[in-house]
Amino acid sequence: MKSSEIARTExxxxxxxxxxxxxxxxxxxxSWCNERQITAARLTGIGGxxxxxxxxxxxxxxxxxxxxxxxxxxxxxxxxxxAEQDGKAAVHAHVVLGTRDGTTRGGHLIEGYVRxxxxxxxxxxxxHLRRRYDPDxxxxxxxxxxxxxIR
Amino acid sequence: MKSSEIARTExxxxxxxxxxxxxxxxxxxxSWCNERQITAARLTGIGGxxxxxxxxxxxxxxxxxxxxxxxxxxxxxxxxxxAEQDGKAAVHAHVVLGTRDGTTRGGHLIEGYVRxxxxxxxxxxxxHLRRRYDPDxxxxxxxxxxxxxIR
Amino acid sequence: MKSSEIARTExxxxxxxxxxxxxxxxxxxxSWCNERQITAARLTGIGGxxxxxxxxxxxxxxxxxxxxxxxxxxxxxxxxxxAEQDGKAAVHAHVVLGTRDGTTRGGHLIEGYVRxxxxxxxxxxxxHLRRRYDPDxxxxxxxxxxxxxIR
Numbered sequence: 001m002k003s004s005e006i007a008r009t010e011x012x013x014x015x016x017x018x019x020x021x022x023x024x025x026x027x028x029x030x031s032w033c034n035e036r037q038i039t040a041a042r043l044t045g046i047g048g049x050x051x052x053x054x055x056x057x058x059x060x061x062x063x064x065x066x067x068x069x070x071x072x073x074x075x076x077x078x079x080x081x082x083a084e085q086d087g088k089a090a091v092h093a094h095v096v097l098g099t100r101d102g103t104t105r106g107g108h109l110i111e112g113y114v115r116x117x118x119x120x121x122x123x124x125x126x127x128h129l130r131r132r133y134d135p136d137x138x139x140x141x142x143x144x145x146x147x148x149x150i151r
Numbered sequence: 152m153k154s155s156e157i158a159r160t161e162x163x164x165x166x167x168x169x170x171x172x173x174x175x176x177x178x179x180x181x182s183w184c185n186e187r188q189i190t191a192a193r194l195t196g197i198g199g200x201x202x203x204x205x206x207x208x209x210x211x212x213x214x215x216x217x218x219x220x221x222x223x224x225x226x227x228x229x230x231x232x233x234a235e236q237d238g239k240a241a242v243h244a245h246v247v248l249g250t251r252d253g254t255t256r257g258g259h260l261i262e263g264y265v266r267x268x269x270x271x272x273x274x275x276x277x278x279h280l281r282r283r284y285d286p287d288x289x290x291x292x293x294x295x296x297x298x299x300x301i302r
Numbered sequence: 303m304k305s306s307e308i309a310r311t312e313x314x315x316x317x318x319x320x321x322x323x324x325x326x327x328x329x330x331x332x333s334w335c336n337e338r339q340i341t342a343a344r345l346t347g348i349g350g351x352x353x354x355x356x357x358x359x360x361x362x363x364x365x366x367x368x369x370x371x372x373x374x375x376x377x378x379x380x381x382x383x384x385a386e387q388d389g390k391a392a393v394h395a396h397v398v399l400g401t402r403d404g405t406t407r408g409g410h411l412i413e414g415y416v417r418x419x420x421x422x423x424x425x426x427x428x429x430h431l432r433r434r435y436d437p438d439x440x441x442x443x444x445x446x447x448x449x450x451x452i453r
Contacts, residue, residue, distance in 0.1 A: 014428075076381070116443070119394075141268050142268070244348070
């Protein structure tokens with residue numbers, strides 16, 4: 001994966017990331033955010049995966065159920081945000097995937113192996129986004145507080 | 152739903168919105184925009200719904216056909232814009248939803264009940280976006296005019 | 303298609319584009335980018351198509367397989383970027399489409415005929431994004447280099 005910082009304003013940096021064949025997105029994105037101390041951002045992009053694992057949140061059981069997509073797919077949409085969780089950057093991304101016959105799959109992204117490419121744009125947002133464990137859902141959810149308010 | 156204004160430039164404000172279990176998105180977003188006098192913006196986000204209603208535009212009949220999604224789904228993508236219609240903010244959003252088996256549904260968002268969370272980013276755009284009734288389609292469409300041109 | 307430049311900063315211009323019934327998106331967007339010398343941007347939007355052709359990249363054959371969608375669909379998500387390829391602007395966009403029954407299709411966008419509308423926001427990015435032929439994949443991929451780094 002190669003990245004390039006393309007803009008820097010008082011409100012944050014903007015990056016373009018281009019992944020290569022075989023790169024696993026979630027792990028590389030988490031590492032990259034931690035290296036650059038990016039703890040609040042949003043991401044969008046398109047590309048393709050050779051295989052991926054997505055998940056669906058089972059509200060009754062309060063846990064994720066994984067679905068394995070073991071085929072080449074177009075990455076039709078990836079949307080997500082980056083927040084701080086337990087002192088580290090944590091990527092939360094959802095994906096929509098397109099198969100050979102034009103039907104689609106998708107879910108919460110657990111892992112995705114890039115093929116042939118993935119083009120992401122990451123925009124820092126000028127807030128302190130922090131995930132906190134939420135006992136009602138069993139999930140780490142973004143907790144907005146006054147401290148996250150810039151103005 | 153909690154919101155936090157995270158940036159303000161000459162070109163508009165940027166907000167993070169975090170919805171809670173049971174919140175209905177479309178109605179709350181319309182109210183929130185009207186309270187803050189936001190009449191031109193775009194929104195992106197991810198989350199989950201306990202139930203949702205989406206719609207497909209029937210071109211022959213010139214009306215929307217509703218499809219009810221009566222199950223827990225991942226909100227894989229929500230894209231939309233906010234424009235002024237009849238003097239009030241009107242949200243126009245499309246969603247892609249992921250089910251338990253990784254298949255997807257989607258349409259024009261009529262209503263969606265958040266569960267477990269919904270994380271939205273709303274960016275004001277520095278234009279006057281106004282929807283006007285279009286007799287050819289029977290829809291309120293954004294009418295770009297010279298007056299919407301800033302430079 | 304009508305467009306309006308709504309913001310201009312040191313980091314680039316922002317445009318709203320509203321397409322009309324019958325407009326073909328890919329060709330019109332490529333022409334529009336070339337007229338305005340836009341060679342690095344990202345785009346997002348929502349709308350509807352009367353018909354569309356999407357594609358899936360066949361990794362073994364190293365070529366795209368087309369899937370024709372010959373029905374009215376909601377354009378649930380369009381994500382993409384604009385880069386320079388062989389001296390001209392080249393749009394690379396992926397779409398998710400919603401059908402009458404709420405199921406979805408999608409792929410790499412080959413062509414899409416707008417009906418009833420398409421509302422796009424195009425943001426220039428302050429980088430030189432250039433696609434180069436990649437012999438390993440047979441595709442024109444964005445090549446990030448030091449020259450694309452602004453700071």
